[in-house]
Amino acid sequence: MTTATATAFTARYGGSPDGVWAAPGRINLIGEHTDYNEGYVLPAALPHTTTVAARRRADGVVRLFSAQGDGEVTELALDALAPGSVPGWAAYPAGVFWALIEAGHALGGADLAFCSDVPTGAGLSSSATLECATAIALDDLFGLGLDAPGRALIAQRAENAFVGVPCGALDQMASSCCVAGHAHFLDTRTLTGRQVPLDLPAVGLTLLVIDTKVKHDLGDGAYAGLRAGCERAAALLGVPALRDITIAELGTAEAQLPAELRPLLRHVVTEDQRVLDTVAALDAGEPRALGPILTAGHASLRDDYRVSCPETDLAVSAANAAGALGARMMGGGFGGSVLALVDTALLDTVERAVHAAFAEAGFGAPQTFTATPSQGAHRVS
Template identity: 70%
Template sequence: MTTFHALYGHQPEGEWAAPGRVNLIGEHTDYNLGFVLPIALAQTVRVQARRRTDGRLRLHSAQGDGTVTELTAEDLAAGTVTGWARYPAAVVRALLEAGHRVGGADLSFDSDVPTGAGLSSSAALECAVAVAYDDLYGLGLGEQELALLAQRAENRFVGVPCGVMDQMASMCCRAGAALYLDTRDLSARQVPLDLAGAGLRLLVMDTRVKHDLADGAYAQLRAGCERAAELLGLPALREVPLSGLDEALSRLPDELRPLVRHVVTEDDRVRRAVALLDAGDPAGLGPILTAGHASLRDDYRVSCAETDLAVVAAVAAGALGARMTGGGFGGSVIALVAADTAEAVAGSVTQAFRSAGHTAPAIHQAEPASGARRVS
């Protein structure tokens, strides 16, 4: 592997890491100012970094073609950066536009977060840059401030109108816990999630169907939700109570009703999931996961044949529950399983994919991990 010294002629000032994430419950409610329950993954984006005095940003990725992308201040201001480099460039631009006195840097990245798998690789990349710059330039920003800056970078300069869940999860999650986050006021609570102690495992199954949230489909869904809230005279769909769902749906055109039904019922699933974890019953999450997938498939319509197959095959093989995670249109599925059935469930899903003529999924176990941090 190419060393930082070989790339840039000097040693880094430090190394920082930010994790990918899976969302247990709460998919597509964050931009409706609802509730979410993500965990951070052990898979991270790591960045070695050093300040520069000439304002230039030089970027290298171990997963790239070996070249170093060099950007000037004019490149950052113009917002014309393309490819993976637009994510770190967007974070630096967001810092500058927020009034922070930051300069250039040499940044070298390495990542084991799969891209396009619904595991928030872009948020991990953004948050790794944010924490590195915070340390390099002594900004003294808190986790929430850095998460909001990373979200602003993706919204304004990458062009994905995402909510703040991915960035908050990457910044604020803790090992052994899920993050119960209110995305309206950013109040958060760490909810203990000891899967091993309960004899459980969480499988993450990457279907290898890639998705790109910048392609417009995600934005269309958000626009539909915002239109529904406007028609209901509400600031956000979280204001619709479960008990008032039918009445709200009766006031909407047919094409918007499924979107609203998903958001309102998903918020309710988050609350029920948190209650189960607080009561020490993580196994009870199983049916909630599966119900959430049915809603994503039938109401929100962001699933696909491969994610549906993974859910059906996992549950048929004995999983307590399973659901798609991430923005949709491919990506990954999570399955909650008893520890002694994990291998059998993974094998059954793999066989189901082969029988259907699909590429076998990449499957690994997940444990709640820590958020973004300096590692050296």
């Protein structure tokens, strides 16, 4: 895709770019809706990436083009960028320019052209890839000296304050910081963690992603409402965040909350524990133990957090019935993708079963592909 991105750049702007950079989408093994509760997450980068070809400009103009867009170039004045001022997909890279300037970095204008094979609206962090690709490109172009976590926080700031989605740091940290062949165990409170080896093919296992093709929009208020509910619950319990409630304290804490907030607390506390249990299983060389953890995580997202939908529920049940060790929906919810842990020998069987179940239910055909833990954001040329 590097050549295609450079070609798209030249076709729109003339001449050659100063470089091409890539940022990957991500799967999240476990740890959903825990990041904005200062909890634990365990993502891995996908081989699917957003690439950006970029070139410095001598003026204060920013031009943005996406090969997956409407064919138009979005032109912006660097000194006129403000939250809410840029509509559509271009808000994500524009927000990175704004966040870097807000943080005190000296930037000039730039021309950027994007290409992506990360499915949009699939819970695989397509928006974060736009931000993180932009962040690493601008870091290199203008010699900002940022490290991978620093770029991730700039990208998160862009999405929170410029685009207006109050996401946690999971997606941007995953896209920026993951290492090939590993999952990234991250404490989102301290932003510290470690890389956990994840070589499933060596033990005959495969991670299967099932993109239901049901699109979601986290900017519609549902995500913000969930986060606000968690923050309200934490305030009522007198703790900085829900990650401070342990499994042992869960029953007592639930009794102190109004009925509508108890399921949110229950999901966050049990999901944090599922992350810790998953890391312990991987450290112990027992990756098959992840199966029941994934399925329990889906039940919690479906029944307590209530962010599933008929298509994701069907993908989970069909995969498990066909022999998957476990499965769960990923991402913010309201559509998107399902992750299934499958014996490699049963991969075709599980894929056929999911497609057949969708056809029988009258749903559109899902897209399936395997997930290989890959490299975080990097320069490719």
